[in-house]
Structures are given as structure tokens and as C-alpha cells.
Amino acid sequence: MASKAIKLKKLNEQVIVLTGATSGIGLATARMAAEAGARLVLVAREADALDALAHEMRQRGVEVATVAADVGVQDEVAKIGRTAVERFGRVDTWINNAGIGTFGTLEEVKLEDMQRLMQTNLWGVVNGSLEAVKLFKAHGGGALINVGSEASDRSIPLQGTYAASKHAVRAFTESLRMELEKDKAPISVTLIKPAAIATPFPMHAKNYMENEPTLPSPLYSPELAARTILHAAEVPERDLFVGGQAKLASVLSQILPRTIDRFMRAAVFKQQQTDQPSSPARRDALHAPDARRELRQRADLGKKITETSPYTSFQMQSTATKTVLLGGALLAAWALTRKPARRVWHA
Amino acid sequence: MAVQLRKIDEQVLVITGATSGIGLTTARMAAEQGAKLVLAARNGEALDTLASELRRKGTQVCTVAADVGVPADVERIGQAAMERFGRIDTWINNAGISIFGRNEDVPVEDMQRLFQTNYWGVVHGSLEAVKHMKTRGGGAIINLGSELSERSVPLQGMYAASKHAVKAFTDALRMELEKEKAPLSVTLIKPAAIDTMFAVHARNYMDKEPALPPPIYAPEIVANAILYAAQHPKRDVFVGGAAKAISSSGFAAPRVMDKFMNASMFKQQKSGLPRSPNRRDALYEPDPRNELRQRQGMPNHVAESSAYTAVTLRSHKIAPVLLGLGGLLAAWTLARRPALRKAFG
Numbered sequence A: 001m002a003s004k005a006i007k008l009k010k011l012n013e014q015v016i017v018l019t020g021a022t023s024g025i026g027l028a029t030a031r032m033a034a035e036a037g038a039r040l041v042l043v044a045r046e047a048d049a050l051d052a053l054a055h056e057m058r059q060r061g062v063e064v065a066t067v068a069a070d071v072g073v074q075d076e077v078a079k080i081g082r083t084a085v086e087r088f089g090r091v092d093t094w095i096n097n098a099g100i101g102t103f104g105t106l107e108e109v110k111l112e113d114m115q116r117l118m119q120t121n122l123w124g125v126v127n128g129s130l131e132a133v134k135l136f137k138a139h140g141g142g143a144l145i146n147v148g149s150e151a152s153d154r155s156i157p158l159q160g161t162y163a164a165s166k167h168a169v170r171a172f173t174e175s176l177r178m179e180l181e182k183d184k185a186p187i188s189v190t191l192i193k194p195a196a197i198a199t200p201f202p203m204h205a206k207n208y209m210e211n212e213p214t215l216p217s218p219l220y221s222p223e224l225a226a227r228t229i230l231h232a233a234e235v236p237e238r239d240l241f242v243g244g245q246a247k248l249a250s251v252l253s254q255i256l257p258r259t260i261d262r263f264m265r266a267a268v269f270k271q272q273q274t275d276q277p278s279s280p281a282r283r284d285a286l287h288a289p290d291a292r293r294e295l296r297q298r299a300d301l302g303k304k305i306t307e308t309s310p311y312t313s314f315q316m317q318s319t320a321t322k323t324v325l326l327g328g329a330l331l332a333a334w335a336l337t338r339k340p341a342r343r344v345w346h347a
Numbered sequence B: 001m002a003v004q005l006r007k008i009d010e011q012v013l014v015i016t017g018a019t020s021g022i023g024l025t026t027a028r029m030a031a032e033q034g035a036k037l038v039l040a041a042r043n044g045e046a047l048d049t050l051a052s053e054l055r056r057k058g059t060q061v062c063t064v065a066a067d068v069g070v071p072a073d074v075e076r077i078g079q080a081a082m083e084r085f086g087r088i089d090t091w092i093n094n095a096g097i098s099i100f101g102r103n104e105d106v107p108v109e110d111m112q113r114l115f116q117t118n119y120w121g122v123v124h125g126s127l128e129a130v131k132h133m134k135t136r137g138g139g140a141i142i143n144l145g146s147e148l149s150e151r152s153v154p155l156q157g158m159y160a161a162s163k164h165a166v167k168a169f170t171d172a173l174r175m176e177l178e179k180e181k182a183p184l185s186v187t188l189i190k191p192a193a194i195d196t197m198f199a200v201h202a203r204n205y206m207d208k209e210p211a212l213p214p215p216i217y218a219p220e221i222v223a224n225a226i227l228y229a230a231q232h233p234k235r236d237v238f239v240g241g242a243a244k245a246i247s248s249s250g251f252a253a254p255r256v257m258d259k260f261m262n263a264s265m266f267k268q269q270k271s272g273l274p275r276s277p278n279r280r281d282a283l284y285e286p287d288p289r290n291e292l293r294q295r296q297g298m299p300n301h302v303a304e305s306s307a308y309t310a311v312t313l314r315s316h317k318i319a320p321v322l323l324g325l326g327g328l329l330a331a332w333t334l335a336r337r338p339a340l341r342k343a344f345g
Helices: A024-035 A047-058 A074-088 A111-139 A160-182 A222-234 A244-255 A257-271 A310-315 A319-337 B021-032 B044-056 B071-085 B108-133 B157-179 B219-229 B241-252 B254-268 B307-314 B318-344
Strands: A015-019 A039-044 A064-068 A093-096 A142-147 A187-194 A211-213 A239-242 A273-277 B012-016 B036-041 B061-065 B090-093 B139-144 B184-191 B208-210 B236-239 B270-274
Touching (some): A015 A074, A015 A111, A024 A039, A024 A047, A024 A222, A047 A064, A064 A074, A074 A111, A093 A111, A111 A142, A142 A160, A142 A222, A160 A187, A160 B108, A160 B157, A160 B254, A187 A222, A222 A239, A222 A310, A239 A310, A244 A257, A244 A310, A257 A273, A257 B157, B012 B021, B012 B071, B012 B108, B021 B044, B021 B219, B036 B044, B044 B061, B061 B071, B071 B108, B090 B108, B108 B157, B139 B157, B157 B184, B184 B219, B184 B241, B219 B307, B236 B241, B236 B307, B241 B254
Parallel strands (some): A015 A093, A187 A239, B012 B036, B090 B139, B139 B184, B184 B236
Antiparallel strands (some): B208 B270
């Protein structure tokens, strides 16, 4: 639920800026937005991958501009804004999606790796958000969509810095939203909080564990995340979870924090490692993109991938529909607790 | 938690941000209770003055002029403690700073400076503490979060972001240390608005001088909670009932909280005074004119006690007891329904 007074355009009338566009959730979102007829400004660090993606899309008649940029660098983010305006005259939606991880304990991960992660995940979002707001205010409004995580609401062992970055993104996004609402700016600000998504995230992350990283089940598809993001580009939403698991984790951590601590201790250390030893020659995308692994939307993590999520869809219904659905559910629950009327058998 | 912690009068405590506000209040309280202290802050002179004051009362103190945002400085704090006292029982990451202003008006460099102190300072301190404490009998690591660790606020967006990040870091560290069965207690303290030099030391980008929204609590309540957690393992502590209220309401009704904060927090975070042209803040450097003050001295009422904190500090078992009672009540009610039906047809 968010301010319905903000009007957002249909995707096929929009210019959308998308960071981290060459992999995972960003790539899925870019392709889905292209199919919906949006004009795109795609951002990633690796120019070759961007060119290949743009080429793929232009063959289908999509209007695309690309900007090779590191979102952690404010000047490079300013370049994204300039390119968008020069090419398309305005921006309607800005999606801060670029993100990276590290797997390892807080004691073992090197400080410079932690800082690099924060530079991309937090400062990239700060830079992108402030640039987006500047452009939106000059051109009549729009939608700012920041990709947080289930780890925005609940920390995770072996991904402590990642969780810290996503917690910070949540707080920054929340304060920016309030300030823009006070201004009565026609800007929708959404925080997306995905559960574990089957992307190359574990492969791109820097790894300090003995074994290759993976993500705990349930795993959801990047297309589900993309649909959720693009919904927020057309309909003002405050925040959206991707995957019912993310909502569940959020609620349980609030009401039973110690229980979740214990659960994570018992399960999540194991669930974030495969049984494949990690190669010493392993390459990751923390400090620089990994050119060998670009343009992959999904990753096969050897686990089932859930394509749909009733909870995720439920969030995106209108208030009226949600009321009817919830009302119906409550009614059903009430009806089930009624004892059946006594049947009188006549002999 | 099976972690054993010593009584304060047998402890060596490290306190960062020791020359002002909560840190200063905690240092003085700990000294009074007989602890040995390792006090860190950026201003060496203020530290020396404080150390003299405490030594006159018989306290054993060592001081380290250090910027917690610099890893090498934090290593020196750890080294000084080990050289002087041979061990560390409690490490309190308290140093913190704020900026008041809309996100659009605050330069990103200032935001990064804030984050360097408030988040990276806690990271450096916590990891240095673990290094010295994990294999030498354990102890307590106490990190200062905030009510803004759980719910953000306008005009202090990066402060809230830094305190959210501190919470996530602290929670992950706790789980990782518990997995190793390390003899360390890891506590997150989450104060509501406290009467300290916070609003004076903060950098300001608003048109009025910064203020804190009521209710405002005394720094002694926080110091008390910190020293309690230094002796009794606690996961986290809200200081001031308002902190808990903000957190719970923020979680249960975020849109309502957004609207409430927009109606109140813009006014309440601004004092009546226009922004001072000669304002000095302590974001990049300490402000020597404003050292060694526990409180700013708020014009509005400051609560000297918190019933909420007093009750929750000491009661590990209250929540399960209440839940248990609730469960019993529910079970009893359900069990009685058929009887009711039989009685009334």
C-alpha cells in the first residue's frame, strides 16, 4: 500500500534505468521490460556484455542505451543520468539493482572486501537514488525502485556485511521516501526484498568458505523478482517481498529473534555451502566483473526453483482485492471452526 | 547463554567515544563501580583531563587517542589494553555522530564520514575485541545501535542507515560466535532519544538548529543498561520504552509510522533557533569547546528512569511466561466450550 495519488505510466510508455543489467535479476528485468515495450538505459561495469545485450534487444526493435559504469562512483552515476536525458529526454523508472556478496565469517573476510561490497550495495544505491530524484523532480516524477533483500530485515551468518548493506539500504530508502512525501513529490519509492533467488549471485560472490557457496532453499526464480520489480514501476508500492519465505523470515525475526538465531545456527551455515570444495583459482565479481560469466539470468544451484509465489502475487493485488481475499480467508477460517449443526436422524 | 561474565569491579572495560554523552556517563559510572578502564576518543587532551579526574578517585585508567574509523587506531586501543591490563572483559563500541538534513541536501562525502565512524568504527572495534577476547576467557561485546536500528526517520537518513547496518553486523557476529561456542556475549543497545551532546555535535543542513524529539531520556539509563549487559549476557536492550514502541509500531504499521513521522519529525527535530552561522560540529574533527559534557541540557523534560528498560533488563523469562500464560488461557477456554454448549443446549 502506498500513495495512490502518484500516477505511473504503463511500461510501454516508460524510460527505465536499470543497474546490474547484465546478470541475474537485472538481466531478467531488462528482458521483461524490453518485451513490455519500455525504452531502456542499461548499466553494468562490463561494456562488452552490455553491448551484446543491447544488440540482442535491438534486433527485436527495443530502444536501448548502455552505460558502462560502477554505481559505487558518484561521477559515473551522474553519467548514467546525463546519458538517459540526452538519449530519451527523461527517466520514468530508476531501478537500483546492482549488488554483490561475500561468503565467510566476519572474522575472516578482509576489510577491503567488506568495504568494496558496501561501496556497491549501499553507496551505489545512495548515488543512484539521489541522481534519480534529481531527474524525477526536473521531469515530472517517476518510480524509484531499490533492490534490498530478505536480509534487509534479518541478518544472516556468513553474509554479515551483505546483510548490513541491505539493512542500510532499507533505512536510507525509508527516510528518502518520507522526505519526498513531505515535499509532495510525485515520486514513488519502493523497496524490493527478495528471498533467495536462483541467479549467479553465489558464483559472483567472493568466497572465504572451504566449499562453494550456494543459497538455502526455497529458491525462487529471477523472473518472479523481475515481475515484482516491474509491477512497482507501474503501481506505487511501499515495499514488496519476492517469495513468501522472505515475508515469513521477516515476521519470525521480529517476534522470535532468538529462535531464528538458533535455527540459523543449526541450518543456515550448512545450507550456504555445497559439498564442492572451492577452487583456489576461483574468480568472483567483487572488485571487477567476471567476463566469463556474463549474461546469465539463472544459475543451476542443484535445487528446485519455485516459479510462482502466492504471497508475492497477493501483495501486488489492489487494496480492494486484498480486502476481499483476506476477508474470504477469515470467513473460511471462521466457518471451519463452527461445529457442524447437529443432524437429527429420524428412524 | 552459558557465557560467564565477571562483576564490574573485576573487569577491564574498553569504551570508545568516552569523552562525551553516553560514553562519558558510562565511564564515570564504571569507575565508581570499581572497573579498570581503557578510554578512547579522538581528543587526547579531553581524555587526559578525564583520566586525571578518575585517577584522583583511585580508578585505574589508560587512554588512547584514536579515531575508530581507522583500523590501525583501533588496533592501538586493543594493544594498549592488553599491555596495561593483560586482558579485556568488556568492549563497548559507543563512538557515534550524526547529520541532520534531507538526504538530497547532505553531500555524499559527509554521509560516508558518518558511516565510517558509526558502522566501520563498530566493525573495527568488534573484530579487535574478538581477537583479544575469544581465546582468553571471553567477555562481552556491547555495540551501540539505536531505536533507529529498527525504523528510519526523515532528516537523519544516513544515521538511521548506519544504525541499521550496526544491528545486522552485530546479529551476524553473534550467530557466528555462538556457532563456534565462543565464550562471548554480544549485545546491541538500542536507545531512544538521549540527552547528550548528540544534537550539538551533529552536522546540520537544516534551516534550524537540530533538536531531539520527545520523549528524551537521561544518559545514566543507557550507562546503567550497558553496565548491566557487561555483567549479564543480553541479546539486545531497548533503552526507553519509546524505543520499543517505535520499533514495534514501525514493524506492525509502517505506513502509519511514515505518516506519523512526517507529521511530527520535521518539526520535532528542529529547535526554534535558526541555524547558527558559526556552528561547529564534530563530524570530521572533535569539537574541543564542547568536550567532557554528559548532557546538552534539554529545555524539555528528560525522563530520569525507564520502567520498560528496568523491567526488561532483568527479566529473561517474562516473554515466555506471558506466552505460556496466554497459551494456558487459550487452552482452558477451548476446553470449556463443549461444556458451555452442553449447559446451554
